[in-house]
Amino acid sequence: MSATDFEQQGTGWGILEDLPGDPMMWVLIFSELAAFGLFLGAFVIARALHPAVFAAGQATLDAHLAGLNTIVLVTSGWTAARATAAARASARGCARGWLFGAMALGALFIAIKLLEYAGEIASGNGLETSPFFTLYFLLTGFHLLHVGLGIVILAVVSRGARPASVETGTAFWHMVDLLWIVIFPILYLVR
Amino acid sequence: MIPDRLDITWLVLIGLALATVLVPSIVTRPLLGNALLLAFAALKGRRIVLDFLDLRAAPALWRGLVSAWLVIVLLFAWSASAVVALI
Numbered sequence: 290m291s292a293t294d295f296e297q298q299g300t301g302w303g304i305l306e307d308l309p310g311d312p313m314m315w316v317l318i319f320s321e322l323a324a325f326g327l328f329l330g331a332f333v334i335a336r337a338l339h340p341a342v343f344a345a346g347q348a349t350l351d352a353h354l355a356g357l358n359t360i361v362l363v364t365s366g367w368t369a370a371r372a373t374a375a376a377r378a379s380a381r382g383c384a385r386g387w388l389f390g391a392m393a394l395g396a397l398f399i400a401i402k403l404l405e406y407a408g409e410i411a412s413g414n415g416l417e418t419s420p421f422f423t424l425y426f427l428l429t430g431f432h433l434l435h436v437g438l439g440i441v442i443l444a445v446v447s448r449g450a451r452p453a454s455v456e457t458g459t460a461f462w463h464m465v466d467l468l469w470i471v472i473f474p475i476l477y478l479v480r
Numbered sequence: 481m482i483p484d485r486l487d488i489t490w491l492v493l494i495g496l497a498l499a500t501v502l503v504p505s506i507v508t509r510p511l512l513g514n515a516l517l518l519a520f521a522a523l524k525g526r527r528i529v530l531d532f533l534d535l536r537a538a539p540a541l542w543r544g545l546v547s548a549w550l551v552i553v554l555l556f557a558w559s560a561s562a563v564v565a566l567i
Contacts, residue, residue, distance in 0.1 A: 363494065367490035
């Protein structure tokens with residue numbers, strides 16, 4: 290079979306075409322899950338090797354502020370899911386409104402996280418304070434960058450608010466949400 | 481307005497998020513507390529995967545792959561904390 294024949298049978302993504310949104314976004318999502326999974330695994334192993342250092346570092350974190358951020362992010366996930374439902378129903382204006390809601394809540398997440406960082410830095414904790422804080426700042430900072438990137442992606446897909454674009458953008462946003470759901474208890478609460 | 485599946489998932493996620501923050505002050509035994517925290521995270525993650533990421537209707541392969549990632553990461557975190565608590 291020639292490449293042309295193959296392309297005429299579909300877009301060439303195979304079973305990835307069964308996922309909502311653009312298959313390329315799912316390649317990115319699976320890559321990100323693998324990277325964060327390894328990163329979290331490294332954090333867990335480091336904690337097992339230095340339990341006292343990690344317990345001392347964790348005790349200085351503000352779990353209530355991070356818990357508030359969990360509520361902010363899952364709510365933004367809900368507004369993003371509503372945007373997808375509206376886009377599928379061809380209600381583009383409505384979809385755009387829900388997407389703006391998700392972006393605003395994403396911006397609130399960033400603001401709360403920066404407030405949390407400011408408190409930690411003011412207490413004398415930084416990237417080189419201890420292995421706990423090195424991994425904490427890298428993991429949460431990497432996640433925060435994804436929140437920022439997610440806001441940009443949502444802004445881009447909100448322009449046309451076409452169903453396939455909105456599905457693609459919100460799939461990334463839900464991945465960011467899913468990552469925080471796992472990061473929060475492991476870094477802040479597990480003893 | 482009658483809440484649909486997305487609304488119910490959102491309410492479940494909010495409830496589990498609040499419960500998660502309360503666990504350390506209510507459950508003092510680390511092994512049990514950690515198990516509860518991570519079980520809540522698994523439940524939250526599962527709802528996000530099925531209803532927000534919308535993999536409920538996707539092939540079982542993809543649903544299983546993302547769910548397996550969730551379970552492996554959380555189980556690894558619990559196992560490591562359990563080993564440290566027991567030795």
